[in-house]
Amino acid sequence: MSDVLRAGIIGLGVGKAHAKGYTTSTDADLVAVCDTNAERLQQFADEWNVPERYNDIAMMLNDAKLDMVSICLPNALHAQYSIAALEAGINVVCEKPMAVNTQEARAMVEAAKRTGKKLMMCYNYRFRSDAQWMRQMITSGQLGTIFHVQVSWRRETGIPGWGLFGSKAASGGGALIDLGVHVIDLALWLMDFPVVQTVSAQTRSLFGPFGRKTWGRVPGQKIEGGFDVDDGAVGFMRLGNGASMAMNITWAEHGQPQEDAYRVEVQGTEGTAVLNVRNYKNDDSLRFYTEMAGQPVTVIPGLRFDGPQGHEALIIDLAKSIRNRTEPGTSGEQGLVAVEILEALYESSEKRREVVFGSR
Ligand SMILES: NC(=O)c1ccc[n+]([C@@H]2O[C@H](COP(=O)([O-])OP(=O)(O)OC[C@H]3O[C@@H](n4cnc5c(N)ncnc54)[C@H](O)[C@@H]3O)[C@@H](O)[C@H]2O)c1
Structure with missing residues (x-):
């Protein structure tokens, strides 16, 4: 063309x-x-x-x-x-x-x-300089063998007050599907898409139904169209590469006022890399923890965000x-994997048990 x-x-x-x-x-x-x-x-x-x-x-x-x-x-x-x-x-x-x-x-x-x-x-x-640096660190083996990934996206007052995010029929779910999809995808992409073996989750809906902690709304002002989705979830996954993944996703919680932060922490035998993006800012989003000459050290990458991002x-x-x-x-196949995981996480929460992935 x-x-x-x-x-x-x-x-x-x-x-x-x-x-x-x-x-x-x-x-x-x-x-x-x-x-x-x-x-x-x-x-x-x-x-x-x-x-x-x-x-x-x-x-x-x-x-x-x-x-x-x-x-x-x-x-x-x-x-x-x-x-x-x-x-x-x-x-x-x-x-x-x-x-x-x-x-x-x-x-x-x-x-x-x-x-x-x-x-x-x-x-x-995925298209941010910090996430790409982290991927390079992982694929070049600097973290050693990865054994655990901890992901979170946590908002203090962050239930979307616009659109149809509170409707299960229109959105398929709440915080877990809306924010969880991003950090689950980031973690899988960072590790080159290991196989998922089992998933487990518990979702909750404690603020949205009462019009609490909704973005841009006064407390108690309910969302038009109702609210029948989760506003928080925790989850756990076993992966085929031997690692585990834990997640904590919230649209609403009691925490630092106005905080809206996503974090992906990848732990390996030779180092831990942390991506921590607060309130969509670029500054100070990376840490790498390792050892040098037998002593623990903290590396703070001085990354520049040159060129287009996101x-x-x-x-x-x-x-x-x-x-x-x-x-x-990015591909449709990778989108499908994330949807399969999200569906299994919701199923696990509903059935209150771990779900074996791929055998459902
Ligand atoms: N990648 C990201 O970081 C990110 C950020 C925000 C939203 N999103 C996703 O983007 C999508 C939209 O979210 P949003 O925040 O823009 O929602 P929104 O409600 O602000 O915008 C959706 C728009 O679609 C229009 N629309 C609805 N039905 C239509 C139809 N049949 N024909 C034409 N227009 C129609 C609405 O009028 C509205 O303007 C969601 O899937 C959301 O998850 C992604």
């Missing part, structure tokens, strides 16, 4: 982060956007100077002659419209989580195979992979 790709975005909330990537990319131009919210559509298209505006997804997929499209819709709509786009001959970048259940996620992977188009997942946190870097990478016919940095 020699011409610059014609790109579109469906769903204009986090779609803004995708727009930034398309604007920077030299491989794609943002030519069309779609949203049923007329005000959002107009504001967005004006801000990003997008010529074609649609309020109907089918019409956009049919008429806009797109090469790639970002699906930034509520979770329960990811599968339907990703498959529709693939079948219209359009490469897809799908927001996380890929789908609300494994059946839908598998159908998406099959649609990509059937149509020969790319299905790519929006795992933007969504912007991800869109640049994915557009390049379509144009150059190379493997993209």
Whole structure:
């Protein structure tokens, strides 16, 4: 493909982060956007100077002659419209989580195979300089044999007060599916996707049903559309590489006011690497603990965040992979693995027992 790709975005909330990537990319131009919210559509298209505006997804997929499209819709709509786009001959970048259940996620992977188009997942946190440094440390063997990974994403007052995040029907779950998917993916990607053997979890819903600790809302102001999902979860996984993974995920908890932090700690026989990102900032996010001359030492990498990061870097990478016919940095298969794990974690919580992965 020699011409610059014609790109579109469906769903204009986090779609803004995708727009930034398309604007920077030299491989794609943002030519069309779609949203049923007329005000959002107009504001967005004006801000990003997008010529074609649609309020109907089918019409956009049919008429806009797109090469790639970002699906930034509520979770329960990811599968339907990703498959529709693939079948219209359009490469897809799908927001996380890929789908609300494994059946839908598998159908998406099959649609990509059937149509020969790319299905790519929006795992933007892989595309940060700190996460990539950590991966390099692990793959080059500096941590030795990995025996445990501790992941968390914890928010003090962080139940989303917008969109349909509180609805199981629209989102498939709450904090675990929304935040857990990112740190589970990061940990698996850092270790090059070891096999998952068993999963165990306990979810809870203690703040959301009472309108407590909702982002941007006064206490007690309930979320429109109700709240029937988890607002916190703990989990444990046994992995085929001999390591274990523990997780603690919260949309709401009593803790440091306004704290919103994700952390991935990888422990190995020769060192422990910690990625700790607080309130979406880049500063001071890495530590490496090891021994030198028989003594414990702490390494504080002086990393520079040069160039695009996160969504912007991800869109640049994915557009390049379509144009150059190379493997993209994220794939639908990796999205499916995460959905399988999330589904098993919810099943474990419901059945109050460990679930053997792959035998369900
Ligand atoms: N990767 C990340 O870090 C990240 C961050 C935020 C959100 N997300 C994901 O992005 C997705 C959207 O989240 P959001 O925060 O932008 O939600 P949002 O509610 O702010 O935006 C969704 C938009 O989709 C539009 N929409 C809904 N149904 C539609 C339809 N049938 N046709 C056209 N437009 C329609 C809505 O009007 C709304 O503007 C979710 O899957 C979420 O998990 C990912």
